[in-house]
Amino acid sequence: MPPTERLYNLETHRIEFDAHVVDTSERVSGWMAVTEDRTAFYPTGGGHLGDTGTLNGARAAECIDEGQSVLHVVQGLAPNIGAPIKGRVDWPRRLDHIQQHTGQHILSQALVTLFNAPTRSFRMLDRLCEIDVDLSEPTTDRIERAVELANNVIWEDRPIAIRQVTAAEAAALPLRKDSAREVEVRLIEIEGFDLTPCGGTHARHTGEVGMIAVRSWERAKGLTRIEFVAGRRALEDYRRANKTALSVAGLFSAGRDDAPLLAARAIEENKELHRRVRGLEEIAARVAAEELSIGAATLPGGIRLIARSLAGRDAESLKQLAHALTGRPGTIALLGSHDQETARLVFARSADAPGDMNALMRAACALLDGRGGGKPEMAQGGGHKVEMLDEAIAAAAASVSATGV
Numbered sequence: 222m223p224p225t226e227r228l229y230n231l232e233t234h235r236i237e238f239d240a241h242v243v244d245t246s247e248r249v250s251g252w253m254a255v256t257e258d259r260t261a262f263y264p265t266g267g268g269h270l271g272d273t274g275t276l277n278g279a280r281a282a283e284c285i286d287e288g289q290s291v292l293h294v295v296q297g298l299a300p301n302i303g304a305p306i307k308g309r310v311d312w313p314r315r316l317d318h319i320q321q322h323t324g325q326h327i328l329s330q331a332l333v334t335l336f337n338a339p340t341r342s343f344r345m346l347d348r349l350c351e352i353d354v355d356l357s358e359p360t361t362d363r364i365e366r367a368v369e370l371a372n373n374v375i376w377e378d379r380p381i382a383i384r385q386v387t388a389a390e391a392a393a394l395p396l397r398k399d400s401a402r403e404v405e406v407r408l409i410e411i412e413g414f415d416l417t418p419c420g421g422t423h424a425r426h427t428g429e430v431g432m433i434a435v436r437s438w439e440r441a442k443g444l445t446r447i448e449f450v451a452g453r454r455a456l457e458d459y460r461r462a463n464k465t466a467l468s469v470a471g472l473f474s475a476g477r478d479d480a481p482l483l484a485a486r487a488i489e490e491n492k493e494l495h496r497r498v499r500g501l502e503e504i505a506a507r508v509a510a511e512e513l514s515i516g517a518a519t520l521p522g523g524i525r526l527i528a529r530s531l532a533g534r535d536a537e538s539l540k541q542l543a544h545a546l547t548g549r550p551g552t553i554a555l556l557g558s559h560d561q562e563t564a565r566l567v568f569a570r571s572a573d574a575p576g577d578m579n580a581l582m583r584a585a586c587a588l589l590d591g592r593g594g595g596k597p598e599m600a601q602g603g604g605h606k607v608e609m610l611d612e613a614i615a616a617a618a619a620s621v622s623a624t625g626v
């Protein structure tokens with residue numbers, strides 16, 4: 222089978238073409254793959270997404286490079302071998318690829334020009350692109366300087382030429398990167414700025430790229446990974462970013478660019494409120510402790526025992542209350558609380574009161590079918606047998622009384 226003539230090599234902006242089918246084969250997906258004698262479709266490869274389009278009106282959803290030939294996966298009725306083809310490439314998708322890919326040439330050369338930082342790899346993803354750059358000491362300021370230069374080159378609308386040269390001729394030229402080709406080399410020349418071997422699809426003038434914007438960067442495997450968007454993607458990314466910024470600003474009833482300051486202020490205020498709430502909770506716990514102390518049982522030896530189940534308290538609040546109660550000498554507090562699924566317990570005693578809260582807690586948690594423990598002065602735990610909570614507290618209180626504390 223003769224190799225497929227690749228029309229995009231010299232005519233990147235050609236989207237319609239006539240051809241003949243030279244081969245068909247069935248894919249694992251069940252769709253047919255069609256090979257023609259010539260095509261304008263760019264196949265996926267080399268970090269470059271492939272084209273989609275139509276062949277005789279049927280959807281060509283994927284284009285695959287098979288070395289010598291180019292395969293078009295047709296979703297629909299595939300033409301027979303020998304049949305004439307009218308092919309059409311989806312232009313918005315091709316333009317997007319031209320903008321991203323040519324944008325990468327320009328940004329990569331800008332990084333070389335300013336910082337002598339070569340690009341090691343490039344990936345065109347669905348929404349954005351990535352380059353891994355050997356850039357020492359990366360900073361946002363350095364990267365933005367490269368973006369600035371790249372956009373100036375775009376707005377100067379420099380011509381971009383395709384040159385076919387021999388490998389020997391290429392070796393004598395100041396190329397941005399070496400060519401892997403051994404016979405004929407396709408060079409892409411951005412006038413007065415960049416000369417590099419490449420088989421991808423490119424703009425005719427730099428202005429067609431529109432603009433380049435860097436979304437973010439990070440250190441990755443000893444290189445600097447830069448996430449960027451070019452052309453229409455930059456506009457779409459701006460729209461998303463603007464929508465996000467406006468929705469955040471709306472929360473503060475503020476102008477878009479005032480939102481970061483107001484958000485930072487709100488976070489500070491929130492922290493301050495948390496501090497104040499903690500202070501108030503301590504006061505509330507002391508007041509609640511006063512009330513509970515009034516109803517305390519007095520054991521022989523003058524030890525006061527508070528054994529209670531209290532509604533609506535979380536573990537932290539129970540601990541705070543136990544702490545306030547046992548701040549007084551001669552006090553044992555056996556406190557519990559629950560929600561629909563979980564019963565919680567905190568057992569504590571003052572330093573001068575007797576008893577092993579850890580042992581009491583383990584026994585109580587066994588009744589709740591849960592777990593818990595701690596130290597002789599303080600222990601906490603819980604379980605899912607909520608209905609056993611009062612019984613567990615009463616058993617612990619009975620144990621304290623029975624040991625003659």
Ligand SMILES: [Zn+2]
Nearest residue numbers: 409419420421
């Ligand atoms: Zn290229």
